Amino acid sequence: MVKIFSAILIFSLALSSSAFAQKKSAKKKARPAPRATQTKTQTAVPAPVPAPETPAPIQTSAPEEAQSETAAPAPTRARKAISSFSQFGMNFSFWQETIGAKKGSAETDIRALFQGVNFRYAYNSAMSGRWRNPYFMDLGFGFVKGKGTAATIQDELKSQPWTNFSLTPALIYRTTEVSDFGFGLPLAYRMIQWKLNEASGLEMDKKSSLSAGISMIHINRFTNSAFLTLALAHQINWNATVWSLGLDFKF
Amino acid sequence: MPAYLLFFAIIFASLFHAKQARAYPEFIGYKYSSCMTCHYNGQGNGPLTDYGRGVWAAEIAGRLGSGKKSAEEISEGSGFLWGVPMPWWLRPGIKARNLAMQTNPPAKETRTVLMQLDTSVAIHFDEDQKYIFVASYGYAPVPQKIKNDPKAEKPKEWISREHYFRWQTSENLWLYFGMTDKVYGIRIVDHTAFSRLKTGIAQNDQTHGVIAQYIQPTWEFTLHGFGGNMFQETDLRQKGVSFLYDYEIREAWRVGLTGLASSNTYKKNTRYGLTNRYGFGEGSALLYDLGLIEDVLKGQKPKKGYYFYSEAMQKLVRGYHLFFTGQAWKADMSTSDGVDTVSTGVGLLMFPMHRFEFRFEVVNSNTIGTSSVVTRDTWQALAQIHLSL
Helix, strand or coil, X not given: CHHHHHHHHHHHHHHHHHHHHHHHHHHHCCCCCCHHHHHHHCCCCCCCCCCCCCCCHHHHHCHHHHHHHHHCCCCCCCCCCCCCEEEEEEXXXXXXXXXXXXXXXXXXXXXXXXXXXXXXXXXXEECCCCEEEEEEEEEEEEEEEEECCCCCCCCEEEEEEEEEEEEEEEEEEXXXXXXXXXXXXXXXXXXXXXXXXXXXXXXXXXXXEEEEEEEEEEEEECCCCEEEEEEEEEECCCCXXXXXXXXXXXX | CCHHXXXXXHHHHHCCXXXXXXXXXXXXXXXXXXXXXCECCCCXXXXXXXXXXXXXXXXXXCXXXXXXXXXHHHHHCCECCECCCCCCCEEEEEEEEEEEEEECCCCCCCEEEEEEEEEEEEEECCCCCCEEEEEEEEECCCCHHHHCCCCCCCCCCEEEEEEEEEEECCCCEEEEEEEECCCCCCCCCCCCCHHHHCCCCCCCCCEEEEEEEEEECCEEEEEEEEEECCCCCHHHCCEEEEEEEEEEEECCEEEEEEEEEEEXXXXXXXXXXXXXXXXXXXXXXXXXXXXXXXXXXCCCCCEEXXXXXXXXXXXXXXXXXXXXXXXXXXXXCCCCCCEEEEEEEEEEEECCCCCEEEEEEEEXXXXXECCCCCCCCEXXXXXXXXXXX
């Protein structure tokens, strides 16, 4: 466990140094602070609240500034148009699924846990306004494990390798300057290379399978070119809900 | 390394890019870094100050029912009796939270729990609010596992949640004397989160003690010495000390270091962790809380476990937020046959108007161990309504 925490720490520090450098350079470009920022910074050590009940927060800390901004609405900022781009990334995923097992005349369902890594390429086609239409292509590798619980089939499945390819057309909306939200329709083809003890007589289902589903995608953009992508997909044919989290880079 | 640990490693790594907050620590996404800005208790939770009520009404909640009122008008109507002024020295409040939940939905049984029904009062002894007394008294539901057990000794259902005297001794230093939540980690709303439940800082784990909170614009240090909950039997009281150091790397990005050591006649607890609150865009935030837990039961071998909490919240439109959570916990890392409990969730946090909160969440829990046995994952659908006066 100590190794795991050390790995986390090293990974974090490596990423933080590059992110910090990027943010520092971005800061030099110095855009004016938003109204809320200017107001709230002053409340880091909050001023005592004056006697009248429930004063407006903006009045408490910066009355003049707030009043002037209330009177004259800020000019609309020109929104940067989204252009088409490609991205590459890696994500980790896990899910549970039920797989049929057969041994002679006995049959059962084995609950299996899938864990793996996916490498992703996506082309993001720009649409109007804040919308874009990405096509995600994922190539994944991982392992599955499980154990039969029926009296006749109690075989253990350890580190059984799987390979997956999926294509996901999606529709994504840029909710803020640094975040996106959208939906996708993942279509996945998967192969499990069952490595079974022949003497056991066990036969496993889903050596190869195809599944279609629907996914929800949430993106946090750390910089203009690095994103944290979180996706939750329900694969209808596998009857499985797949959680995945990864880092993507625009190029 | 299992994939789910890498999954969380990525989340944890991203905290160093990201921005962070308590009570609703997610509101660092609105650039509220310090809990003191909105709460009488500078660590969050408990009654809101006038400023906090104003922020909720005028900036965070939706405008349902507000018509064409300006932010100032909405804020002025955020008091206990809406726009009716209260005496300067008195600030009462009422809060209620009700939860409905289903396990593995759609299920026949829907369980409902009145989680909170609290009345609170803040009494100001001077107009500068240097001397304040705060008290909350409320309903604490009996845990389900002992509710239907006739032999079990049931705890009181009506308890004091907190009562303390707050003294602002200087521009930067606040002292609290009385019963409060323990100072530790990020004080998120979900008291069943591993970072609260497994560390002993859940909804009924308050203690009597003294807190010193020193606040500078870019950092805060809070030290809590406590002698246990005086309403408990002497031998059950957890006595000890805890701290939280929060440092602002830049606006709306705070990282922290936290620790707690306490003991009673039967058990010794030690916890330490790292926190991160990162706000970005407008109303979006990432939170992380990672720590180690050591529990030593008298006469037994110590158990060393870990907990991890992460949350990504994104404002959709004013008053409406989407959030994802990822959590993990292991009771004992020293044994090879232990299991990690991993929980992931997605939900909506909605404030359609001031005084109303609706929360809907779907949580998927897995236990992952070295054994090949895969325990079927569970799903929970949770709906919560929160009313506040």
